[in-house]
Amino acid sequence: MSSIKRTAADKFRALRKAVSDEILSMTDEEILVDTRNNGLDPDDIALTMKSKAMDMIANIRKQKLKSIRENLNAAQPKPIKPIITLSLEEKKKKILEFFAKPNTNYSLAFRNGDRQSESDWESLWDDIVEQGLLDDEISEN
Amino acid sequence: MENKNNAVSEFDRITGAIEKLTTSEWNRLHKAARSFLFGTGFSDVDELVNETFCRTLNGTRNWRVDVPFVTFIINAMKSVADGDRKLIYKDEEVLATDLPNNDPDSDNDPLERFGNNALSPETIIATEIDRALAEEDLKIIEEYFKRDEAVEWVLIGIEDEMSASEIIEMSGLTKTQYESARKKFLRGLDKLFPGRRPK
Numbered sequence: 431m432s433s434i435k436r437t438a439a440d441k442f443r444a445l446r447k448a449v450s451d452e453i454l455s456m457t458d459e460e461i462l463v464d465t466r467n468n469g470l471d472p473d474d475i476a477l478t479m480k481s482k483a484m485d486m487i488a489n490i491r492k493q494k495l496k497s498i499r500e501n502l503n504a505a506q507p508k509p510i511k512p513i514i515t516l517s518l519e520e521k522k523k524k525i526l527e528f529f530a531k532p533n534t535n536y537s538l539a540f541r542n543g544d545r546q547s548e549s550d551w552e553s554l555w556d557d558i559v560e561q562g563l564l565d566d567e568i569s570e571n
Numbered sequence: 572m573e574n575k576n577n578a579v580s581e582f583d584r585i586t587g588a589i590e591k592l593t594t595s596e597w598n599r600l601h602k603a604a605r606s607f608l609f610g611t612g613f614s615d616v617d618e619l620v621n622e623t624f625c626r627t628l629n630g631t632r633n634w635r636v637d638v639p640f641v642t643f644i645i646n647a648m649k650s651v652a653d654g655d656r657k658l659i660y661k662d663e664e665v666l667a668t669d670l671p672n673n674d675p676d677s678d679n680d681p682l683e684r685f686g687n688n689a690l691s692p693e694t695i696i697a698t699e700i701d702r703a704l705a706e707e708d709l710k711i712i713e714e715y716f717k718r719d720e721a722v723e724w725v726l727i728g729i730e731d732e733m734s735a736s737e738i739i740e741m742s743g744l745t746k747t748q749y750e751s752a753r754k755k756f757l758r759g760l761d762k763l764f765p766g767r768r769p770k
Contacts, residue, residue: 438705439654441730442610445760446649448729449606452757454642458595465598468762476597479620480589486621487586490628494582 518548521555524564536563581634585627588640596641603645605761607652609712610705623648654701715763721752 456464465472516524529538540546546554558564592600604616613619626632627647634643716722721744728738739749 436731438610438702438709441709442705443653444729444732445609446607446652448753449757449760450603450645450649452754453599453603453606454645456599456758458593458599461595461599461602464602464758472594472598475601476592476594479597479601479617480592482617482621483589483624486624487589487628490582490625 518551522551525551525554525558528558528564581630582628585634588634589624592641599641600644600648602761604648605764606757607648608764609708609760611652611654612701612704613652619648619652623651626651712760712763716756719752719755721748722756725749725752725756 453461462472465475525538528534529536540550555564600620601616604619607619608616611619613622623632623644627634627644632647632650634640713723713726716726721742724738724742724744727733728735728741733741735749735753738744739746742749744752
């Protein structure tokens, strides 16, 4: 006999081991007779337990599918917002508005008279955007 | 190493086995589950059986091909009833290789799991409640069989993990008396448990 003081939990572990060995040693017929002797119907027991297990399996399947779907969604790259580049006319308008602001520290002076080519405007636009004074694109919202 | 496909097929293998259980096998599981309830916080057979199936289906327990499914489930139920806190505790162990930044692609910090809940006040209270429940249940069983000396010897012997020959030698029972008492006790334990224990 063990000299170590055994807790109730230790004793139950040993009891459960003995019980499982005993129940596994019983024949199918002994099991069915035992259920009937307990005033229960073996078919009812089987049907009820099976039905509950099937419900649980269906729930676990649903959860697994949901989890797979969420992982798939998380793995997909986020859609990039379509970018619309400004037209030359819009760029001109924005340039003029920018320089027309009353509190601006910048002024506009063209080297070759008042009339500018499209490439001049594009070049000016690029310089302004490069300095971060204006945004060269608009997002579609 | 298991991949996701193997995990899926394991799930299907187990659900297939559950679907194929016969009437006597369901009744065997029922009897075992009801016998295991003493000393646990599970209130009825359904709770213990569902918890066991759930852990098995989620891959917490592995069913070896050479073990009959009913044997595997009964052993798993026994293990669940015995309590798995230690296993959970081991799972939460943090190793040197788990240190943060070991995997630059991971945003999980395993050290956040350090200081597991094994010694949390909630766990200590739960453990105390479990202990009190186990002691109370043990008294019910011992009290019930008090009038049957042969069963009492068997009970004492099993509790102290004595061998059959040791119990026979100490008790003075014949082998037949011992086996009869053992059968009476182990096969009758489930009858003692109330239909459903209030929570």
